[in-house]
Amino acid sequence: MVPIFELEDVSLSYELAGGARNVLRNISFTVSDGEILTFCGASGTGKTSLLRIMAGLTRQTGGTANFRGAPIDGPANDVAIVFQDYSNALLQWRTVGRNVALGIERTLKGTELKDRVMDALRLVGLEKNVNDYPWQLSGGMQQRVQIARALALKPSVLLMDEPFAALDAMTKASLQDELLNIRDKTGANIVFITHDIEEAVYLGDRVAVLRGTPSTVEQLFDIALPKPRNQITTRELPEFLALRHQIHDAIGGHS
Amino acid sequence: MLALANAAKGFLPLVIAIGVWQYAGDKESALFPPPATWWPAIADLIAADTFFPALNATLSLIGLSLAAASLVGFVLGLVIGTLPGFRHWTSLVLEYLRALPPPVIIPLAVLLLGYTMTMKVSVIAFAAFWPVMLNTIAGVSQIHNLTFDVARSLRMTWFETLSKVVLPATIPSLLLGIRIALPQSVVVTLVVEMFTGESGIGSLMIAAQRNFNAAEVFGLLAVMGLFGYGLTAAFSGLERAILRRWPLSASAS
Structure with missing residues (x-):
């Protein structure tokens, strides 16, 4: 089966006055049908740039990025984007x-x-x-x-760029559950970007960690937590806490 | 009702000043005729069938010129605002032209166009289109890049982006520009009418001044003051009504 997204060896750099600025390097991953893939990384790791490439808003400077088997050359018909800055x-x-x-x-x-x-x-x-x-x-x-x-x-795919980052904790939690509900009702694939590790684990079927400058996919985690997820009980599971710990280390955070 | 009462309060100093003038001023003064003589002077003009045609000519000239200025200013503002290269190589020329006081182009305009309606509208619109254009440029540049990303991701065409995003987003700036342009076009309309002496309240004023008819000059001045105030107030009301759909910050003056 053709994956929804297939990125291979994607890199992105900008030509600036003071020389090239490299944002992404050797990014390779696939998004298969029916999954929620979350990207997690510290700020400045090119998460938004990566989503923009998938959305067809930015063209990668190296490698190939395919949507349903065809190269991405602009915003696609059944891909919808949700930006952080709602206003x-x-x-x-x-x-x-x-x-x-x-x-x-x-x-x-x-x-x-x-x-x-x-x-x-x-x-x-x-x-x-x-x-x-x-x-x-x-x-x-x-x-x-x-x-x-x-x-x-x-849309068959929702691309979401830190959509809940500007919201308070309670609103954020209820929107996370609404999103999971919507996914169950509509069957849309979701690629979700966040810098919030717990959010990445809570929502994701897989979590990809971006790290470095220029950044690359440091590690991919399968999230085998039971569904439906629950704001209280899911977050108390030892597996949840273990994943949170591993992803924290992969991101390169210090505690 | 409250707004009306507040406006009335604002007029109080003017009413008092005119009252003092009427009762304490020299009743026989040739240069400062008491306000009670202004109305008879205007009534004479009405009886001679010259007042209303002149008022009509002045208001039409203001309206026509302001409409031309708004249209030209808005279209040029959109073009310059959306094409950054254009903005770059026009900025110096624009700064130079903008620094010209509008009345000084009257001799050139008369030379090129004669004593015509086209000449009058051109001169007044030249004065009034700057605030419209500059505010429109500012309005376009305030549209966030993300809003254009939304348009692209929804696969809008160039025309859809213009009509659904750029035009409505710049309407508050356009209205602000017209509000600034309105009093300027009143001023330049009267100057043009005084200069040409053909028609309008401005030409009546010059004629009254040449006849040393001070009561008529003051009367016409009061009439233009009222209309200038009324036009601005009416436009502000229209602006508020239109901007009800926009966030409050958009209508900041």
Whole structure:
């Protein structure tokens, strides 16, 4: 079976005035159907750059990056991206409903469009806020709007760039569980970037650790924790704690 | 209602000053005629059928020029704002042209275009389009790169990105620019009318001054003051109504 993503020996460097800046080197991994792959690494390890390559927003400077067997040469049809900075990712002058419609209003019209928007908003529990403006909502709700906009595309892959990093701990925990629920309902593949080790383990079927400058995949961990995951009991499992410890060491953190 | 009461409070000093002038001033003064004589002077102009055509001419000229300035300023602002190279090699020329006081181009405009409507609109629009254009450029440059990434990831075309992202994102800046341009176009309209002496409140003012009709000059001044204030207040109201959809920070003045 053709993997969803297949990256081989990918590298990325920028030409700057003071010489080249190398961000990524020898990155190789695959994303197979049905899994949540989380990337974890300290800040400055090129996590966002890697996601941008997968999203078709940045072109790698070396190696090959394939999506469903074909080289990535731009944003793909059924790949949706959720960015960390929700306030700039949402169009603040459009209502919640019209933000969610942004990616699909070209192809869908009338009740079909309205139904798809409402379905997406129901998945994130915001169906009552369809006529609000994003700036009237809390940060967690705005991030839900962005997730709904991605889901409205009915994507086969969700690429998420530290989507919960700017949210408080309680909102973060409830959105993590919502995300796992959404994955079960929609079957979307998820590539999730975070600098939060516990989040990476909690959400992931596999965790890839990025390390170094330029960075590369230091280690891949299989997360064989029982499902459905639970914010309290999962996080208390000895396996969870052991993985947390190993990933912490792989990232190169000091405690 | 409260806003109206506050506005009325703001007018109080002016009302008191005019009252003092009326009751304490020299009733026979040729240069400072008491305010009660202003209205009869205007009434004479109305009776002679010259006031309303002149007011109409002035307001139409302001409206037409402001519309032209807004359109040209917005389109140029979008072009210069979205093409960084363009901005780079136009900036010096723009700084130079902007430093010209608008009335000094009247002789050149008359030379090239004659005493025509085109000449008047060109001169006034030249004065008024700067704030519109510069605010639009600033508005475009304030759009976050991430917002363009969103447009790209949703596979929007160039035209969709322009119409769904760039245009609406710059509307608050456009409105701010027009609000600044409005009083400037009132000023330059009156200067142009005084210079050409053909039509409008400005030409009536010059005529009254040449006839030493001080009451009429003051009366016309009061009328233009009222209209200048009214236009700005009306535009601010329109701006607030439009910006209800935008976050509060977008309408900061």
